[in-house]
Amino acid sequence: MLKTVSALFIPGGLVFCAALGFLRPHGSPPWAQTPISALPPIVLGFGVLFGWYVSSSRLILSLLVLALADRGLLLFPPIDPDPASMGPTVFAATAFLLPLNLLALSLVRDEALSTWRGIVRLAPILAQPFLVLWLSLPDQADLARALRQPLLPASLTAWSQVTQPALLAFLGALAMIGVRFACERNPLDAGALWALTASFTALHGLQYGWTPTNFFSAAGLILFLTLVQASHERAYRDELTGLLGKQAYEEALAGLGAKYTVAIVGLDQLKQYGNQHGKPVSEQLLRLVAPKIQAAAGQGQVYRLAGEEITILFPRKTATDTLVTLEAIRKAVDQFEGYVRGERVWEGSRSGTETLPLTASIGVAEAGTGKSSLSLVIKAAYRALYEAKGAGGNVVRRGTVAGEIAKPARAETGRIVAYSEFDA
Known part of the structure; x- marks a missing residue:
């Protein structure tokens, strides 16, 4: 209000x-x-x-x-x-x-x-x-x-x-x-x-x-x-959800120190509802759920960059420090009650409507050693997210950041190995 x-x-x-x-x-x-x-x-x-x-x-x-x-x-x-x-x-x-x-x-x-x-x-x-x-x-x-x-x-x-x-x-x-x-x-x-x-x-x-x-x-x-x-x-800000958007996210990344945690939140049924009822329904669901994720995130910085996932940054936090918060986010989404009639979505029960239950899968990873690049931490968080979805969803999974291993260049070529050629 x-x-x-x-x-x-x-x-x-x-x-x-x-x-x-x-x-x-x-x-x-x-x-x-x-x-x-x-x-x-x-x-x-x-x-x-x-x-x-x-x-x-x-x-x-x-x-x-x-x-x-x-x-x-x-x-x-x-x-x-x-x-x-x-x-x-x-x-x-x-x-x-x-x-x-x-x-x-x-x-x-x-x-x-x-x-x-x-x-x-x-x-x-x-x-x-x-x-x-x-x-x-x-x-x-x-x-x-x-x-x-x-x-x-x-x-x-x-x-x-x-x-x-x-x-x-x-x-x-x-x-x-x-x-x-x-x-x-x-x-x-x-x-x-x-x-x-x-x-x-x-x-x-x-x-x-x-x-x-x-x-x-x-x-x-x-x-x-x-x-x-x-x-x-x-x-x-993201126009659909009102969450912080890509430009704010990039500025936040520039200020991250060596210690931080990244969490990726995916709504398990969102793509299914989009295919079944149309994109406007999935967008309305995301708009309704986003404030609940924001409220449950506590000190986490919540962003929507694109698509159906929501990214949360926890500066100066380990993955262990964030597990209670991420569990609160999972419960907040699980308690959401969505209803649809035609292409209109409401929160709360209404007669003559179809129930749209939602759950969240969350992948989390941290830059524990201070030597892990941001891209590796994000990849680990996404891998954990996919593992959570593969396990049936509605769960928080912690990912492990793999070490950076460079591919040595052939001595006779004398070329420089690009950053993109490093394996996660």
Whole structure:
């Protein structure tokens, strides 16, 4: 629960609260006004560059949507006293389209803007300013009036200048992205929620004299920071299970001393369930079991590198030191109760479902002498894992690291024996 709340509020919630404190009128001291005025171009520039670098059309197009909304409100203010002003129509159309655009961009698969899909997404966004201007023409007054048409009793929305169709669009977008975040806990969805909140504040605050540019900039900053956070997590964490990933594993290996233990955890029935029910079922099982392995691992560093096995490093530990922990992991997996209906997997009993029992085979090996290479220790752990599976599974087996023996080169060739030619 705490991790979910933290993922929701950091960094998006913190940035939004800071914006409420400092970006509203008289919210910041005079010396801070100049840096604050530089915030919009900085956010837009750095956001576009970073989005291009990481091939995120979602960030680039979201920043474009926010920038167009801001320019539209500044060029056509809704409080213009001129009866023929385009301001009210531009405001109503912008407030209605903004949440729909941010919702759509949060749902599509992210990829480079230079791809044909990125260009297809760019085209309707660039067309929307012309659509809004067309709606503002006197001949389209009846159509534009529909954007301000009350759908509920006026007393329910009297607190906001935002039109009722736009309010419903914001509520619908918040609800859909909120449900997706609750299911997947993706930081990008949390960022989209806070960006929508900041965008609504930009629109709603106009009636109080608040500058919309500041809060649109805050929305862009939230999207930028959450993409940075998500990119970091993708680099260091496995996307499926949330465990530490390959890059974190390689950095940990660089810091290993002469004394350490490696354990490989394999789920005995996972491949069988994948063949029987499909890959999505085996992936869901792995996602559900991974936190239990993480919780039972204690001081062990848990990684998923690829495939169905999970690797655990125990720095400065012997294999004997880790046996109690590995037995706890085995029991945690054995106590897991999985159920499947179709391609959906749950933990816990549900009527009309098929039971999916799971057990774990674990192979463990240590660098006991300090002369064994890491590759030999890992090979020994895998050999022990295969022995555990061959013995029926649901057991911990300890492997022995063989000594390194070099193959001598022929004297007449004079070639150097490569490391790969050493036998385990």
